[in-house]
Amino acid sequence: MPEFQTLGQFIIEKQADFPYAKGELSRLLRDIGIAAKIVSREVNKAGLMNITGAAGTSNIQGEVQQKLDIYANEQFIAALRSGGECCIIASEENEHIIPINSLISKTAKYAVAIDPLDGSSNIDVNVPVGTIFSIYRRLSRAGSAVLGDVLQKGKEQVAAGYILYGSSTMLVYTTGKGVNGFTLDPAIGEFCLSHPGMQIPKQGSIYSVNEGNYVHFPQGVKQYIKYCQVNDDISNRPYSSRYIGSMVADIHRNLVKGGIFIYPGTAIAPHGKLRLVYECNPLALVIEQAGGRATNGTERILDLEVSKLHQRSPIFIGSAEMVLAAEAMLAEESLTLNRSYLD
Template identity: 35%
Template sequence: MADPNAGAEPTAVAETVLDTVAAVAPDVRAGLPGRRRYLDGENPSGEAVLAADVYADDLLESAIGDVAGVGSYASEERETTVDVGDGPVSVAVDPLDGSSNLKSNNPMGTVVAVYDAPLPASGRDLVAAGFVLYGPVTTMVAGVGAPGDAAIREFLVTDDGEREPLGDVDLPAEPTVYGFGGRVPDWPDDFAAYVDEIEDELKLRYGGAMIADVSQVLSYGGVFAYPALESAPDGKLRLLFEGNPVAYLVEGAGGQSSTGDGSILDREATGLHQRVPVYVGNGDLVERLEAALADS
């Protein structure tokens, strides 16, 4: 049988990757109830690992590794990339974003970033990004194309792993919600002052899973941040696995992203598990945040 991706453009490979992630999503979700225990050891970012993290990672590595055109697979749960083929496309995955929510039965998700370059790569090398949200229903938000050119769309992920289009995703012009990570005493003074300014304008929505919080912003407008912290000047989120794909999606939906000083997509990638401050949302809110940080 002919290889459907033989000689295909990176965007065609990316579409297949997104279809593959959707196909795996029901199995990831079905495997959660029996995998709520923590395992010994930590992941490369120094975080505790649930059995569900490893299960999701294994499923995704196996499935994505079978996609023709994909050359390497990288995961938050793995120290280095895995060579899975001869293709030019690299896939970076957070298999179970917000897995600490599993104990309390709150939402979590899977994040995927598809780069037309070896890792670590710039956000400008993205040819697709998306996330699956395991909420009351399973949905996917995704786009394919160069950053800024891709239409961002939402899909229902059916029980058999198919993607049913629900419509384009456009950030509402009138923002409603905000959600910020990190311990409040650990926030720098300039960021804390920005929070004081906007908390009278917006409603707090923060659930402890980045993808669930970003989904709130995409649905209602507003701003999400995991800021630079006094104890962690580079923040907590990983550039390749979280910062870049979220920036790609929010910017594609009409919003802005920032590291505090320019788009996340322009941050130079120097390491596989590199961290970055993440600020995304409506343009005026992100610009006000950048101004607050610049004035400090």
């Protein structure tokens, strides 16, 4: 065993875990790693170059695009196009799917969904941001890929992960056999295995939620937040409130230390804000593979039907016991509402 193991070495070593693959998935993961290095380099120059701030355009979500949103989107699409292992790309920044029209891609086995730069509005204030990716096995026959290749349930993902651009750049991913984290060593330009076999604690002491929206939260969510804030020595409460505003950063911290991330439906946005395809499904797979739990409050995220490319979903994700406690309070709220209706 060498003193360190690069991402490329690790992927090749684990390739035997995929009897249906002939190296395509390994090459696809390496393509994502290459694009991540390029984006990391630009993120780290954000204070020195004219690449911060708004680009003057909006994406399909109606959100103002940052210059780095566009740059990251272009880099990941370019890497996936040139790699030849991907037949179709779905990006949070694009309204429609992006077919890869090349002779090689017509027989490519995989579809990729990606959020190129999660939390990009934080770039201007030097707060960590990230990339989220999801890989599915192609369903359509050879030729032009179709939307259905991406609109699969989250449990059908063959790989998923994220890249965190923070004090160091980390790539964390799963292929359904545990979670491993790699840190970019700028001296050699390689991602090196730094966090093997990552496991989220079953119980944590951190809750992450945008409490600025508290007045619009369902009663069950309000009840859980109050529960987190109450003194209780037995359960080590009150918990600490930590909300970064970059989902990747919040999820990564909770994965390492234990905690829950909540983005519920509200009176204004009953279906939540986060995208099921680009954010909820890939991060749910990572957290479940690390021993955690991810639901929309009542149903497992990975079991949800996907009907639209930019479909949204509430999410409760993190340490299993904390998510279960939040679900119990939501169920209690639902039961109370049903009783009131019957009365």
